[in-house]
Amino acid sequence: xxxxxxxxxxxxxxxxxxxxxxxxxxxxxxxxxxxxxxxxxxxxxxxxxxxxxxxxxxxxxxxxxxxxxxxxxxxxxxxxxxxxxxxxxxxxxxxxxxxxxxxxxxxxxxxxxxxxxxxxxxxxxxxxxxxxxxxxxxxxxxxxxxxxxxxxxxxxxxxxxxxxxxxxxxxxxxxxxxxxxxxxxxxxxxxxxxxxxxxxxxxxxxxxxxxxxxxxxxxxxxxxxxxxxxxxxxxxxxxxxxxxxxxxxxxxxxxxxxxxxxxxxxxxxxxxxxxxxxxxxxxxxxxxxxxxxxxxxxxxxxxxxxxxxxxxxxxxxxxxxxxxxxxxxxxxxxxxxxxx
Amino acid sequence: xxxxxxxxxxxxxxxxxxxxxxxxxxxxxxxxxxxxxxxxxxxxxxxxxxxxxxxxxxxxxxxxxxxxxxxxxxxxxxxxxxxxxxxxxxxxxxxxxxxxxxxxxxxxxxxxxxxxxxxxxxxxxxxxxxxxxxxxxxxxxxxxxxxxxxxxxxxxxxxxxxxxxxxxxxxxxxxxxxxxxxxxxxxxxxxxxxxxxxxxxxxxxxxxxxxxxxxxxxxxxxxxxxxxxxxxxxxxxxxxxxxxxxxxxxxxxxxxxxxxxxxxxxxxxxxxxxxxxxxxxxxxxxxxxxxxxxxxxxxxxxxxxxxxxxxxxxxxxxxxxxxxxxxxxxxxxxxxxxxx
DNA sequence: CTGAAAGCGCTAACAT
DNA sequence: ATGTTAGCGCTTTCAG
Numbered sequence: 001x002x003x004x005x006x007x008x009x010x011x012x013x014x015x016x017x018x019x020x021x022x023x024x025x026x027x028x029x030x031x032x033x034x035x036x037x038x039x040x041x042x043x044x045x046x047x048x049x050x051x052x053x054x055x056x057x058x059x060x061x062x063x064x065x066x067x068x069x070x071x072x073x074x075x076x077x078x079x080x081x082x083x084x085x086x087x088x089x090x091x092x093x094x095x096x097x098x099x100x101x102x103x104x105x106x107x108x109x110x111x112x113x114x115x116x117x118x119x120x121x122x123x124x125x126x127x128x129x130x131x132x133x134x135x136x137x138x139x140x141x142x143x144x145x146x147x148x149x150x151x152x153x154x155x156x157x158x159x160x161x162x163x164x165x166x167x168x169x170x171x172x173x174x175x176x177x178x179x180x181x182x183x184x185x186x187x188x189x190x191x192x193x194x195x196x197x198x199x200x201x202x203x204x205x206x207x208x209x210x211x212x213x214x215x216x217x218x219x220x221x222x223x224x225x226x227x228x229x230x231x232x233x234x235x236x237x238x239x240x241x242x243x244x245x246x247x248x249x250x251x252x253x254x255x256x257x258x259x260x261x262x263x264x265x266x267x268x269x270x271x272x273x274x275x276x277x278x279x280x281x282x283x284x285x286x287x288x289x290x291x292x293x294x295x296x297x298x299x300x301x302x303x304x305x306x307x308x309x310x311x312x313x314x315x316x317x318x319x320x321x322x323x324x325x326x327x328x329x330x331x332x333x334x335x336x337x338x339x340x
Numbered sequence: 341x342x343x344x345x346x347x348x349x350x351x352x353x354x355x356x357x358x359x360x361x362x363x364x365x366x367x368x369x370x371x372x373x374x375x376x377x378x379x380x381x382x383x384x385x386x387x388x389x390x391x392x393x394x395x396x397x398x399x400x401x402x403x404x405x406x407x408x409x410x411x412x413x414x415x416x417x418x419x420x421x422x423x424x425x426x427x428x429x430x431x432x433x434x435x436x437x438x439x440x441x442x443x444x445x446x447x448x449x450x451x452x453x454x455x456x457x458x459x460x461x462x463x464x465x466x467x468x469x470x471x472x473x474x475x476x477x478x479x480x481x482x483x484x485x486x487x488x489x490x491x492x493x494x495x496x497x498x499x500x501x502x503x504x505x506x507x508x509x510x511x512x513x514x515x516x517x518x519x520x521x522x523x524x525x526x527x528x529x530x531x532x533x534x535x536x537x538x539x540x541x542x543x544x545x546x547x548x549x550x551x552x553x554x555x556x557x558x559x560x561x562x563x564x565x566x567x568x569x570x571x572x573x574x575x576x577x578x579x580x581x582x583x584x585x586x587x588x589x590x591x592x593x594x595x596x597x598x599x600x601x602x603x604x605x606x607x608x609x610x611x612x613x614x615x616x617x618x619x620x621x622x623x624x625x626x627x628x629x630x631x632x633x634x635x636x637x638x639x640x641x642x643x644x645x646x647x648x649x650x651x652x653x654x655x656x657x658x659x660x661x662x663x664x665x666x667x668x669x670x671x672x673x674x675x676x677x678x679x680x
Numbered sequence: 681c682t683g684a685a686a687g688c689g690c691t692a693a694c695a696t
Numbered sequence: 697a698t699g700t701t702a703g704c705g706c707t708t709t710c711a712g
Contacts, residue, residue, distance in 0.1 A: 014491045016689055027699045032691060040697060057487030062467045063403045063413070064689035068704045071691095073403070075447075075468075083436055089429030096423055096448055105464065107415075107445050108436055124445065127402045128415075147397030151354045268630060290608060292632050356705055367683045372707060380681060404705035408688045411707095 015056040024052035035060050066129070074104045076313065077125035078134045079118055082110045086285070087302055088136070091158070094306035095134055102314050104131065113202075115139025126153055132313045137162050137203075154316035158309040160203045161326070168316065169326040170309040174204050174282075177298040177331030178211025178256070179218070181280045182226070184296070184333060185254045186219045190278060193225060194245050194252035196232045196262045208258050208282055227252060238265025239272075246275060254278035260285045267291050278337060289336070300331040355396040364392035375400050406469070414444045416653065417465035418474045419458055422450045426625070427642055428476070431498070434646035435474055442654050444471065453542075455479025466493055472653045477502050477543075494656035498649040500543045501666070508656070509666040510649040514544050514622075517638040517671030518551025518596070519558070521620045522566070524636070524673060525594045526559045530618060533565055534585050534592035536572045536602045548598050548622055567592060578605025579612075586615060594618035600625040607631050618677060629676070640671040 015023075017031045024031065026045055033041050034049040035058075041049075052058070066073050078095050080088040088110075096106040107125060111118035118138040122145060125133060132154035135142075142157075143164035149155055156168040185193055200206050212226050229245065232238050238257065242265070245252055254277060255270075257263040263281030270277055271292045281288075284299035308327060355363075357371045364371065366385055373381050374389040375398075381389075392398070406413050418435050420428040428450075436446040447465060451458035458478040462485060465473060472494035475482075482497075483504035489495055496508040525533055540546050552566050569585065572578050578597065582605070585592055594617060595610075597603040603621030610617055611632045621628075624639035648667060 011492050012487075012490045018689080028689095029691085029699060030697090033698085036691085042697065045698085057491070059463065059467050059488070061407070061469060061689055063407050063469055064704090065691075066704095067401070067403050067407060067688095067706090068690045069692080070704065083429060083433035086426060086429070089423060089426070089432070092429070092432070092448070093423035093450075096450060100449070105447050105449060105468070107447050108432065109440070109445060110433075110436060123399065127399045128445070129401060129403055147352075148399070150352045151397070152351050264627065264630070271630075287604065287627050287631075290604070290611075290632060291627075292630060358705080368705095369683055369707085370681090373682085376707085382681065385682085401705055404688090405707075406688095407690090408705075408707045410688070 015058045020049065020052045020056055020058050023056060024048045072131045073129045075128065075130045076104055076106055076132045076134060077130040078106055078108045079111055079121050080136045081113050081138060083108060090302045091306040094303050095310045098307060098310040098314065111138040113138050119144055131317050134158065134309055134313055136160060154313055156309045156313040158305055166324045168312045168324050170305050170312065171326065171328045172300045172305060173328050173330050174207035175211040175214065177300065178208040178282060179214040180331070180333050181282065181298050182212050182215035182256055183218060184335065185256065185278060185280060186215060186221065188278065188337065190254040191225055192250060192252040193227070193254045193256060195226050195228045196238055196241060196255060196257045196266060197228060197230045198233055198259060198262065200230065205258060212256065232262050235261050235265030235268065238262040239269035242266050242269040252277065257281040259283050263295070267293060267295055284334065294336045296336050297334050298331050299334050300329060305329050355398045360389065360392045360396055360398050363396060364388045412471045413469050415468065415470045416444055416446055416472045416474060417470040418446055418448045419451055419461050420448070420476045421453050421478060423448060430642045431646040434643045435650045438647060438650040438654070451478040453478050459484055471657050474498065474649055474653055476500060494653055496649045496653040498645055506664045508652045508664050510645050510652065511666065511668045512640045512645060513668050513670050514547035515551040515554065517640065518548040518622060519554040520673050521622065521638050522552050522555035522596055523558060524675065525596065525618060525620060526555060526561065528618065528677065530594040531565055532590060532592040533567070533594045533596060535566050535568045536578055536581060536595060536597045536606060537568055537570045538573055538599060538602065540570065545598060552596065572602050575601050575605030575608065578602040579609035582606050582609040586613070592617065597621040599623050603635070607633060607635055624674065634676045636676050637674050638671050639674050640669060645669050
């Protein structure tokens, strides 16, 4: 039981500036000046105060500080669907990095695609007086944010558009990317293309589906060329769906997987049965080039989207009051077609 | 220019409880009671106050609230190396999820393996009065945290041990996992095993190297059986190193890659040249089962580690003052050896 | 059950 | 250059 142990009972009261002032034999205000590195303090006093600060282990209470000064909290909130997903962790990582460059900390919260949770999280963050909010919308209506925006909370949406609130938004060209992917399949001669879809409840999925239709129209092909399989929620379901389609009548010669989890499931099944069917997936992912069979992907730069969104947010925080902008980032088809 | 636009100039002052009180024709304290859902308020007054709250778009200032009440901020800080890495984003995800269950928000900050940055971030988080800290140590000495701990900030370390501060810690059995992996290679008859290492500056790497030595000693084999290649910092370097070793004299028959980035680079090179050399990697990763050649991995449960650490943190926050504990989580060898 | 006053820890605006 | 006073927005006394 030496003095280096930290017995739970010995909780010390946190010293305040008053305590430091008393310890240093100066006034409260002088401590404040020293702690805030104001230049107009006698060097000798500075030293004395700093010594007391160190001796007492004083740490300024930033809550009290920002409350009194009416300053910003140097905090921004990020509301995403689920941090565990690499797509969102990339966003969080970039947002935190850009925030750090602005001496700001990032609070991350996951809505899990629940609009009500999103609302609660946003309000919670506002009551913590974040300077701004980065939101990947789960809900379709964000008018509840209007009062907060009017009171100075800056908001930037990313990956999906917001509803009922004009605000900066950064999106991916989902529709254009899907269109290009399917156009490439059509150009390669495919006329039976299966489209593996999760749920049209999500904006990005609807857009990608629209892109498929665009490509068919562009080529003046009937809609039946694309066989839409909905409800493919995970890799296992994707594998099953691929199997079912290949074993059924008129099996497709190509698959368009509308997100990377579906793609992974499809790869696995196509590889397992040695199928020569073509596969294009929306979303690139790590190691996609190391898959056991060739895999074409619609790639886009998630980090760039997050960077742009976060920079827009800090522009706003620093006083930019121009009209809200929407920026759309392009996609890139990485063609790794099967040998025919 | 309709009224739905949000012209930048029209910034409204945030209403306070005083404003709500005036609007509702009650006292400040009654507003406070209603906002805090205290039961002892006349129903009619509650309705009136709630109406004013809605009309003015009032949101309680949580900073002021916690300052005055001396309550917790319902915030915990997570200091990791880099959020972009899936290992750390898994930790962040679990920490945020567990925190959410405790009605707490998570502030995430990356130290980028810089002890000085870690120190700064920790102090910043403390000045924001987080209730607790989850830290993956970058530095070797955490005694600077002692005053904060004494003043009630709870701290749990994970993945790496702290230095100079007794505190709860959750670790992975790096040494045991490496020992088991190399033992399996030895049992399979390998006597020229290349160990691909990043840097021994990091605790986990040193431990895994110790595990390699343990396995050799267990088998009474000379240390030369393991050929240590240090400085393998990324997949590209791993591929180069593998190539160099295979093209050199006495090429190894097996490789032990000490983390998953190295593993990926090694897989790629072994596959490219159709080598039959065995490969075992520390760290499992997504899609490891879909690699173009068999790959054995030392797997462990990152999420379980993070969950345990975060739960320990909340136990502390809720008043647990028992002696600091260190928990070590086991690893699991997932054998997918090459066909011999 | 409701309200007036005091004060959390700090900084802005004035003194001196 | 230093100190005094007031008060940020809220909750905690303590009166009524």
